[in-house]
Amino acid sequence: MGGTLSAVFEPGFFTSAPVHAALLTGAVVALISSTVGVFTVLRSQSFAGHSLADLGTLGGSGAFLLGVGPLWGFIAAGMVVGGAMDLAGTQRRNSRDVATGIILGAVLGLSALLLYFDTTESSTTGVTVTVLFGSLFAVSGYTVPAAVAFTALGLATLVLCYRPLLLSSVSTDLAAARGIRVRLLGLTFMLVMGVTVALSSLIVGTILSPALLIGPAAAALRLTRRPLAAMGTAAALGVAATWLGVLLAYDSYHWKPVGSGWPVSFFIIGLIFIAYMLSGLRKPGRTPTTADAASEAV
Numbered sequence: 001m002g003g004t005l006s007a008v009f010e011p012g013f014f015t016s017a018p019v020h021a022a023l024l025t026g027a028v029v030a031l032i033s034s035t036v037g038v039f040t041v042l043r044s045q046s047f048a049g050h051s052l053a054d055l056g057t058l059g060g061s062g063a064f065l066l067g068v069g070p071l072w073g074f075i076a077a078g079m080v081v082g083g084a085m086d087l088a089g090t091q092r093r094n095s096r097d098v099a100t101g102i103i104l105g106a107v108l109g110l111s112a113l114l115l116y117f118d119t120t121e122s123s124t125t126g127v128t129v130t131v132l133f134g135s136l137f138a139v140s141g142y143t144v145p146a147a148v149a150f151t152a153l154g155l156a157t158l159v160l161c162y163r164p165l166l167l168s169s170v171s172t173d174l175a176a177a178r179g180i181r182v183r184l185l186g187l188t189f190m191l192v193m194g195v196t197v198a199l200s201s202l203i204v205g206t207i208l209s210p211a212l213l214i215g216p217a218a219a220a221l222r223l224t225r226r227p228l229a230a231m232g233t234a235a236a237l238g239v240a241a242t243w244l245g246v247l248l249a250y251d252s253y254h255w256k257p258v259g260s261g262w263p264v265s266f267f268i269i270g271l272i273f274i275a276y277m278l279s280g281l282r283k284p285g286r287t288p289t290t291a292d293a294a295s296e297a298v
Helices: 002-008 017-042 046-066 070-087 093-121 127-133 143-170 172-177 182-223 227-252 264-279 290-297
Strands: none
Touching: 017 046, 017 143, 017 182, 017 227, 046 070, 046 093, 046 127, 046 182, 070 143, 070 182, 127 182, 143 172, 143 182, 172 182, 182 227, 182 264, 227 264
């Protein structure tokens, strides 16, 4: 038994403080990313989630330039840009892509400028890699409790808004007919999604965070047509991929050439992609419909 464990877990894995922080932070971030991702897919806002991640580059690069932690930059950018997307016209599905594209083009140019300043005028090394691809093993200090707090806040918001949000995600007209304030609900969800993407950017970077948001949710919705069951399945897939990714990244430091570990973000996203492909082997289930949402929303 001991030989089997030593073959899987390299020495120091269970006693490493960075590993402990990575496992905790990765788990809570994967939990909220996967849960919010189910609503994102149901609301046809995958492009908005992808754009929020890209635009998080603005917050991360700005935070480094100001000398503060990247988490606060990601959070600020996520909430501001998420709210701006909704106010610019994401209430209607056919206008979401237009509003998102306009904001995306405007902010990416500014993000490129800030990254340029980070690399030319800052003494911090590896800023671009950290912002774009994450640095989960470098998470420490205030970042861990802050990530847990933001995750708890986001999940609490989803619990409070679950029934009306589920109904409006599948049928805006039916939700409005029942007296639900669809516009306010949409703005609230965009803010939650902005925070969620910011948290996922912290562990896998702004470029790869859409996969953590959409991948587990898309796989789960292939496996079950019940939204609540899909959220549980997505959360399990997201946490499993993150923990296994942390293990593989840690072990990779002992692979040849020794000392050249592979990025944890690569393993996490690779495992999510494999899970999504395997979910397609199952006979496709029926996509959640208004009736499914109404039955859970009542």
